[in-house]
Amino acid sequence: MNSPVVSETTPAPKRSRIQRKNRALILKAGLEVFSQNGFRGATVDMIAQVAGLSKPNLLYYFHSKEEIYTTILADLLVEWLNPFRMLDPNGDPMDELMGYIRAKLAMARDFPQESRLFATEVIQGAPHIKSVLETDLRELVEAQSAILSKWMDEGRIARMHPVHLIITIWALTQHYADFDAQTRAILSGDDPFPDAAAHLELLFRKLLTP
Known part of the structure; x- marks a missing residue:
């Protein structure tokens, strides 16, 4: 059990x-x-x-x-979600989302070992943390998606599926931790994070601009 x-x-x-x-x-x-x-x-x-x-x-x-093992994963999930939880519904949408993307990328840079351990758990079907993903995480995503939908309704960011927007942010930032060896290999060993930060900000600003 x-x-x-x-x-x-x-x-x-x-x-x-x-x-x-x-x-x-x-x-x-x-x-x-x-x-x-x-x-x-x-x-x-x-x-x-x-x-x-x-x-x-x-x-x-x-x-x-x-x-x-479960304590490590649960603590990591809480730490990762704190910046996401801090989205201010009354703030400037672009500033809030760019700030979150930068924070998420910084976590990929600073905690690659933790990120890969979490990814391995999820790839295996999340047997130890599935209940948290299906309750706490789902509830948080639903709450923050409501903020994104409100900004979209107000015409402050482009309209798209809010949950898939969140998943896209996670995928594009966490890649730099989970596939670090591949990324550095194709960049001849260069540190990918400075250019990644600039690239992701440009990408998401273009995507989110109404």
Whole structure:
């Protein structure tokens, strides 16, 4: 049975500084181990070794490798969605969307390992986080799509399917993390992000201009 993914609205238990430090060490080690070995190939012993903790100490904080894995993914999803959640319905639509696109691309640049781990989970059918995708994520997309639709109705951005607009933003920004090796290979090893930021802004400004 899959471990439940804690919603970002669930109050976090109060923890001491040492507890917070050890949890962070475990999650960082888990990210490294899962990224290298996949969920099936990873073990609690591997994660404990990378974290520099004993296995019993690790199991005090997390009861299983699945709990570590789902926590990593749930925390990542919350972090990724914060800029999306911050869209201001009263702001300038173009500024709001360009700001979100820049933030999403920066996350692809700064957290490529996390992005690829999340992509692998989704490609496999999202067995550990499907319930979150079908509830919390869907509800957020519906709410933010309503903002986009309102801007379209007001003639402030071009009319298109709001959900597919969101999916397109995700696809074009996350590509630079998930396919980093391919992107750098065809760019002869150059850093793709400065030009990617300029290109995506030009692309979406043209697409969204009424």
